């Protein structure tokens with residue numbers, strides 16, 4: 001069948017053989033995984049070996065509720081400004097929030113601590129703010145959603161991971177893009193401690209031959225305590241920050257309905273940083289676009 005046959009309509013009198021649906025396609029003449037995707041497969045292997053389940057992260061768009069409020073990120077936090085976050089214009093708001101008694105517990109926890117031992121942010125909490133649609137700034141938005149489902153379906157110890165794109169309204173330069181891939185892990189069980197977090201980080205990073213970690217107190221609105229993770233990089237001859245971590249706060253976990261003795265630890269790093277080190281890439285922009293000059 002040719003274009004000329006179609007235009008001249010000669011195909012109408014032509015005889016065609018039956019279509020062979022079991023014919024094999026033409027074998028592709030080559031191709032390879034993008035470096036980021038190669039490193040992603042290495043991380044997925046580590047997580048599966050450690051007994052983690054992969055989270056469904058195929059929603060780049062999320063609500064202010066899941067990306068911020070459910071994680072106890074205050075509505076006045078600068079991370080929620082247009083300088084840091086990409087807001088959707090159409091549709092600008094979601095009409096899908098989880099069950100209203102959970103939203104009410106989140107609202108109360110933000111305003112005055114609600115049923116937690118905390119006192120909250122003592123500032124009005126706006127439902128319009130929580131309904132805003134954004135490009136998620138971290139995969140922790142999905143982690144929160146998974147923990148909520150775990151509470152709703154009946155708590156059991158769980159280990160979740162995700163490796164997917166996140167978006168931040170950042171100035172692009174040699175080490176920063178407006179989007180990057182976050183690698184995130186969450187472990188939930190009764191009575192986990194900060195020692196379990198530190199010990200697990202040693203195990204996880206040992207999988208990529210990163211050892212002798214050092215931990216530095218840090219801050220995240222959704223974890224307390226929080227720790228930045230460092231490792232001495234022999235080739236670079238300096239201490240390199242290799243990730244961030246913490247114990248999720250009761251103000252995030254209790255409104256979800258998780259039992260009060262359940263503790264959840266979380267940690268994250270980027271996919272781009274280890275990929276750049278592995279492939280000797282100095283400018284992160286080399287990882288973008290159809291052609292990768294390696």
Ligand SMILES: COC[C@@H]1[C@H](c2ccc(C#Cc3ccccc3)cc2)[C@@H]2CN(C(=O)Nc3ccc(OC4CC4)cc3)C[C@@H](O)[C@@H](O)CN12
Nearest residue numbers: 182210223241242243244245246266267268269270273274
């Ligand atoms: C906008 O910055 C965010 C990103 C990204 C990041 C930071 C925090 C998290 C997180 C988290 C978190 C915390 C608590 C609970 C749940 C998730 C995830 C990604 C990296 C996190 N970082 C990072 O990846 N560094 C890194 C990781 C691996 C590596 O090589 C491997 C050893 C072979 C080399 C470096 C640290 C820095 O690069 C940092 O400057 C940039 N960070």
